[in-house]
Amino acid sequence: KNQVEQSPQSLIILEGKNCTLQCNYTVSPFSNLRWYKQDTGRGPVSLTIMTFSENTKSNGRYTATLDADTKQSSLHITASQLSDSASYICVGSGYSTLTFGKGTMLLVSP
Amino acid sequence: EAGVAQSPRYKIIEKRQSVAFWCNPISGHATLYWYQQILGQGPKLLIQFQNNGVVDDSQLPKDRFSAERLKGVDSTLKIQPAKLEDSAVYLCASSPFGGKSSYEQYFGPGTRLTVT
Numbered sequence: 767k768n769q770v771e772q773s774p775q776s777l778i779i780l781e782g783k784n785c786t787l788q789c790n791y792t793v794s795p796f797s798n799l800r801w802y803k804q805d806t807g808r809g810p811v812s813l814t815i816m817t818f819s820e821n822t823k824s825n826g827r828y829t830a831t832l833d834a835d836t837k838q839s840s841l842h843i844t845a846s847q848l849s850d851s852a853s854y855i856c857v858g859s860g861y862s863t864l865t866f867g868k869g870t871m872l873l874v875s876p
Numbered sequence: 877e878a879g880v881a882q883s884p885r886y887k888i889i890e891k892r893q894s895v896a897f898w899c900n901p902i903s904g905h906a907t908l909y910w911y912q913q914i915l916g917q918g919p920k921l922l923i924q925f926q927n928n929g930v931v932d933d934s935q936l937p938k939d940r941f942s943a944e945r946l947k948g949v950d951s952t953l954k955i956q957p958a959k960l961e962d963s964a965v966y967l968c969a970s971s972p973f974g975g976k977s978s979y980e981q982y983f984g985p986g987t988r989l990t991v992t
Contacts, residue, residue, distance in 0.1 A: 868917055
């Protein structure tokens with residue numbers, strides 16, 4: 767059964783600090799690994815998509831890494847801003863299906 | 877470029893009543909998805925359309941849920957009769973067909989359903 771596990775479940779950091787969110791996935795066959803940001807009351811918005819041959823991908827202050835051997839991914843947020851407060855969802859994609867994690871709820875405090 | 881549109885944004889109904897949600901995908905997107913997102917969970921795929929054909933509806937509770945995508949553009953999702961456990965956000969997403977761009981899914985704002 768395909769699974770995506772995220773940690774921590776929630777996180778509070780001070781504005782300006784960095785943080786790293788973790789994702790472990792079991793998806794077979796595997797096509798790509800995605801990170802989405804979901805603001806409260808909004809739909810998810812794509813941050814990065816990485817295939818198994820990509821180790822890292824950046825989108826502004828967001829940097830995702832992928833280790834296809836250990837089936838782990840991380841999302842690093844640099845110099846956090848209040849607007850980064852949201853749920854961050856890791857998604858493992860097979861050739862025709864997506865497996866969503868439960869998300870990490872991030873709160874950036876002033 | 878206009879995004880995925882959904883309506884209504886909020887709906888409150890009593891159990892055993894029926895409800896319908898509407899989705900208008902991004903123009904030209906062939907693939908349309910309906911997801912159910914229960915509070916504190918990730919989205920769960922209910923049904924996937926390719927143009928006006930169903931690709932995957934394996935997780936759609938067909939005894940109470942139905943969906944259609946007439947003419948391969950707009951889509952409606954219906955629940956009849958609703959149960960308390962149907963309280964969730966219903967997300968619609970769309971994706972272009974073919975090539976790497978088809979990896980990307982664009983989500984609408986969702987419809988928050990509360991069943992009392």
